[in-house]
Amino acid sequence: MPVRDILLWPDPSLRADCAPLEPGAAVDALVEDLLDTMYAARGRGLAAPQIGVLKRAFVMDAGWKGGAPAPRVFLNPQILWRSEVIGLGDEACLSIPGVSAAVPRPSEVVVRWHDVRWQRHEERLCGFEAICAQHEADHLEGRVYLEYLPPATKAGLLAAYEGMR
Template sequence: MAKLPILVAPDPRLAKKSEPVAEVNDEIRQLMDDMLETMYVAPGIGLAAPQVGVLKRVIVIDIAGEDEAPAPLRMANPEIVAVSDDDAEYNEGCLSVPDHYADVVRPASCTVKYLDENNVAREVTAEGLLATCLQHEIDHLDGVLFIDHLTSLKRNIILRKLLKQKKAGAGGVPA
């Protein structure tokens, strides 16, 4: 496994739409493993392939707490097939938007179909933190960051701060 560099906003690659994966093969499994290692070291609870410069529809998630055994989810071509009518608000952060957090409203639960690391079609219905994390990571595959759900004023303030940090050489993980 290898730790990958995480892109930081406003890197234009984060705004691109990712391509579907034809099948989960050894190359995609290696990408998933490398993404998990990168996510754990960062540390984070979710990571999408575009965040490490790979425009493929691949995400990894592990919301297990520090005192729990790791429970990673590896997903290729995740697609939201249903969402609840109820909304939930979570204070979200992102490895590509370091040190910035904001309340984002999303559906409280969702159902996602995907291919697992063995190329098996699966479906998961999630609520709470897992539902939020799934929606957040799937947004990345469509070139959407959590700050895109904020008002333009809040989003622009965060982006200006990130750009200033990048110019000052303190932009978090090197791109």
């Protein structure tokens, strides 16, 4: 399938709430587009709204840059639990290229989702996988990582980003 254009901040689609997915052929095509686009952009995750599809889906491959690809597909994901332990992890976003920041996030989460065969899964994610899943799930709620930063840090990142555009 084709590599899709990635929407750039502040595109309004990146601020929109996403609707649930229903089974069907369109889901398979969406997943293929998300994976092809994520790998072509050298990302570790990509959510449907980043390619202009306002549906609750994201893909991630938190470790592929250090080894063989191991893509994961999350359809209609829900974060059921977040650890009280907060860690700082450096985050970047394909929709806000060229900048990154240390973002405070729970170090562990429990996520429930469906895979491409519509089988339901529930798993506790830790470390970078937890960070990546939270980052991508935020996109489905119309949020980006900038919202977790102190105002001065956010302003500096946005100024740097605007200067590169």
